[in-house]
Amino acid sequence: MKRFGRILAAGAVAAGTVAAASGAVAAPYQHVLLISIDGLHALDFANYVAAHPASTLAALQRTGIFYPNALTSAPSDSFPGLVAQVTGGTPKSTGVFYDDSYDRTYFAPGSGCKGDPGTEVSFAENVDVDSTRLDGGGKPGDARSQIDAAKLPQALVDGKCVTIYPHDFVRVNNIFEIVKQHGGRTAWSDKHPAYEWLNGPSGSGLDDFYALEQDSLIPGTKVKTTGSFKAQRDFDEARVKVLLNEIKGLDSTGAHAAPVPALFGMNFQAVSVGQKLPKSGPGDEPNLAGGYADAGGTPNSGLAAQLAYVDGALGEIVGALKDNHLADATLVILASKHGQSPIDPATFQALDDDPYTKTPGYGFHIADDASLIWLKPQDRAAKLAAAQDYLKSQIKAFGIGQIQTPGALALAYQDPAKDSRTPDFIVTVNPGVVYTSGSKIAEHGGANWNDRNVALLVSSPALAGRTVPALVQTTQVAPTILRALGYDPQELQAVKQEGTQDLPALPF
Template identity: 80%
Template sequence: MKTLSLALAAGTLTAALAGALSDSSAIAAPYKHVLLISVDGLHALDLANYVAANPKSSFAALAHTGIFYPNALTSAPSDSFPGFVAQVTGGTPKSTGVFYDDSYDRTYFAPASDCKGEAGAEVAFAENIDVDSKRLDAGGKPGDFRSQIDPAKLPMTLVNGKCSVVYPHDFVRVNNVFEIVKAHGGHTAWSDKHPAYEWLNGPSGKGVDDLYALEQDSLIPGTKVKTTGSFKAERDFDEARVKAVINEIRGLDSTGAHPAAVPTLFGMNFQAVSVGQKLPKAGPGDEAGLVGGYLDASGAPGNGLAGQLAYVDGALGELMVALKDNHLASSTLIILASKHGQSPIDPATFQPLDDDPYTKTPGYAFHIADDAALIWLKPQDRVKNLAAAQDYLEKSSKAEGIAQIQTPNALALAYQDPATDSRTPDFIATVNPGVVYTSGSKIAEHGGANANDRNVALLISSPSLKSASVPALVQTTQVAPTILRALGYNANELQSVKLEGTQALPATPF
C-alpha cells in the first residue's frame, strides 16, 4: 500500500527549492502585524509540488523569503476546530478541551432544555447554530456574530445553579493569541467559514474586533446545492472573504464601510482546496468534466483540485500586493498553515464505509466519524458498559476499517481521563489509511490521525527572511507562541503554552 511519508514531503520541497536554502537572517525589531492564513486541507506535499511546478507562483514567492517546515503535524484529532484551536492557543485537546466541531460534553444539556433531564449533550458548533444556514450571511449581518447565531440552538449548562446557553467562546477552556493582542492594545480581525468561529473571542469574549464570518454550508443561489457542492461556488466563497481582508489591509473594517486600524493580528482560512480534495465531480457553475481529489500517490491533483490550488495561489498574490501597496509588506509576518490535511491522497486506497455501526456500541451516547471515530458513552452508566463497548469495537474492527482502538486509559495519558473530564471521548478508533466514513458524496475526509490527515503545510514568510527548510518534526501548536514572539509579546501569556510547554517554531530569527 502506498502512503505519504514525512520524508517524501521534506525531499520534494528540498528539490523544489534546491540551492535556495540557507540560514535565516536576523530581524532587528518585532513585526507590527501578523497575517495568519490557513489553507484548509493543504498538505506539505501539496505546497512542495506546487512550488516545484510553478516557480513564479505566489506560493513560490512566499517560500523564497520564508522558512518551510515540511514535517509539520496538525492536531490529533485533525478536525478544523482542534486544528485551528492549536494554532491560536498553543494547545492540544488536553488543555483546550476541544476535540471536534461536533462533539459531546457530559455536563451539558440539549438546546432549549432549560437544563432539565439527564446531563450529557452533543455540542455542535457549525452551521447548525446559524439563524438561517441556507443564507450566505447565516441570517444576520457579517461582522455581528450575535445577529448570526441563534441562542435557542446552543447547548446549555448550569453556572452557579443558573441554566445558561453556551456560546462557542465559552467552550474553549484556555485563552488565545487574539485575546493577548487585544490585552496589549492591538486591533484584531479574522474571517472563517461559520459564525461559530466566534469561539476565537476566547473565554474573555473579547478576542476579535472584526469577525467576518460567512456560512459555507449556505445554498448556491437558485439551487438546492450547498456551496461545498461546487468548485466555483467555493472559490467565490473564499474570494468574498479575501476582499474583506484586503479592506482591513487598506485601513477599513472587513465590510469596507468604515475606517479602522490595520489589525495587529488578522487573517482568514481558505476552503477551496479542502473542497477540491473532497468533491468527486463538477457541480453548479462548474465546467463539465472537472474531478476532485488526486490522481496518484505522488499528489498529482485532478483538474478540479488543480483549479482550486491555482485560485488560492492567485488570492495569496492579491493579499501580498495589497500589503505592498499599503507599505505593510516589510512590517508583516505571513504565516501560512493548515487546520488539517485530507485523506487519502492515493485514490487506490480509498475505502468508503458506513459509520452507523458505531451507534450500536453498548452504552452509546454520541459519536462523530469522518476518517476516525470518537465515541462517548452515556455518563450515567458508562462504567458498567465500558468492557462491553470495548469488546464490541474490537469485534467491529475489520468491518469498520479500524486500525487501532484508543481505550480510556490510553486517552487519559494523551488527553484527560474520561472518567473525570467532561469532554474526553471514551474511545477513539483510528482507521486504516484510505478509510472514509461517507454515504458516497465525498472522496476524502479529515479528522483522523494518519499522515495524510496530519502532515500539513507550514511556512512563515517576510521580505527580510532568507529561504530555509527546517526538517525538524514540529507541531502546529507552535504557531501560537511564534505569533506572540513575532509581535514582541511573552508567549507564556498563553495558558496552553504554560500547561503543555509549547515552544515557538525553531530557526525563527525573533
C-alpha cells in the same frame, strides 16, 4: 521573557516598542497575518512550488522558513486544528476535540438544564439562524445576529442554567485575546458564524469578526456551496475582499476606517473542497475531477483549479501589503487546520459509520476518517467493557487501525472518567477509509499522515529562505506569533500547561 536572538533587518523591525507582560521589548513585527489553507498538505505545497516557480507560494517560500514535517492536531478536525494555532494547545488543555462533540455536564438546547446531563455539542452551521443563507440569517460582521441562541447547549453554572456560546467552550485563552489586551487590533474571517469562538473565554478577543456560511445553498439550487468548485472559490474570494479591506485601513465591510490589525487573517476552503468533491457541480466547467490522480499527489483538474485560485488570491493579498507599505512590517504565516485523507485514490474505501450507534452504552459519536465515541455518563461504568468488546469485534467491518481505550486517552489527553469532554474511545482507521454515505472522496479528522502532515511556512522579506526538516506541531504557531509581536508566549495558558515551544530556526 527571553531576549530575541537578534533583531531583524531594519525593513522588518517595527518602529516602536510594544509592552509585553514582563516589560517593554522591541517587536520584530507590527503585524502578523495568519492564513489557514485548509486541506493543504506539505506535499501539495512542495509539488505546487516545484511545478510553478513563478507562483506566489514559490515567492513566499524564497523568503520564508518551510517546515515539511509539520503536524496538525490529533484529532485533525477544523475546530481543534485552528484552536491549536491560536492557543498553543491540544485537546488536553483546550477541551476541544471536534466541531461536533459531546460534553457530559451540558444539557441539550432548550432543555432548561432539566433531565440527565450529557449532550452533543456542535458548533458549526447547525447554530445559524438560517444555514441555507450565505449570511447565516444575520449580518456578517455581527456574529450574535447570525447565531440562534435557542440552538446552543446549556449548562448549570453556580446553580443557574446558562446558554453556552462557542467562545465559552474553549477552556484556555488565545492569541487574539493577548494582542487585544496589549492594545492591538484583531480581526479574523472564517467559514461559520460559530467561529466566534475565536473571541476566547473572555468573549472579546476579536475587534472584527466576519463570517459567511460555507454550508449555505448556491443561489437558485438545492446544492451547498461545498458542492461546486467555483462556488467554493467565490465563497473564499468574498472573504479575501475582507482581508484586502483591512490591509487598506478599513473594517471588514469596507464601510469604515479602522487601524490595520496587529493580528488578523482568514481561512481558505477551496483546496479542501477540491480534495473532497469528486466532480463538477453547479457553475463549474464540465468534467472536472476532484482529488488526486496518484499517490504522488498529482492533482486532478478540479483540485488543480482550486490550488491555482488560492495562489492567485495570495498574490492579491501580498500585493496589497506591498501597495500599502506593510510588507516589511508584516510576518505572514501560512498553515492549515487539517490535511485530507487519502491522497492515493487506490486506497479509498467508503464505509458507513451508522453501526457505531450500536455500541453498548452509546451516547454520541462523530466519524469522518476516525471515530470519536462517548458513552452516556449514567451508563458508562456498567457498559464500558461491553463497548470495548463490541468495537474489537468490528475491527474489520469498521476498517479500524487502532482502538484508543480510556487508559490510553487519559495519558494523551484527560481521563474520560473525570473529564467532561474526553471521548471514551477514539478509533483510528486504516489509511484510505472514509466514513461517508455520500459521494465525497476524502475526509479529515483522523490521525493518519495524510490527515496531519500539513503545509507550514513563515515568511517575511527579511528572512532567507530555507527548509527546516524538524518535526514540529501547529501548536507552535501561537507562541511564535506572540514572540513576533513582542509579547510573552507564557501569557497563553495552554503554552504554560503543555510547555509549547516556538517554531525553530526563526531569528527572533
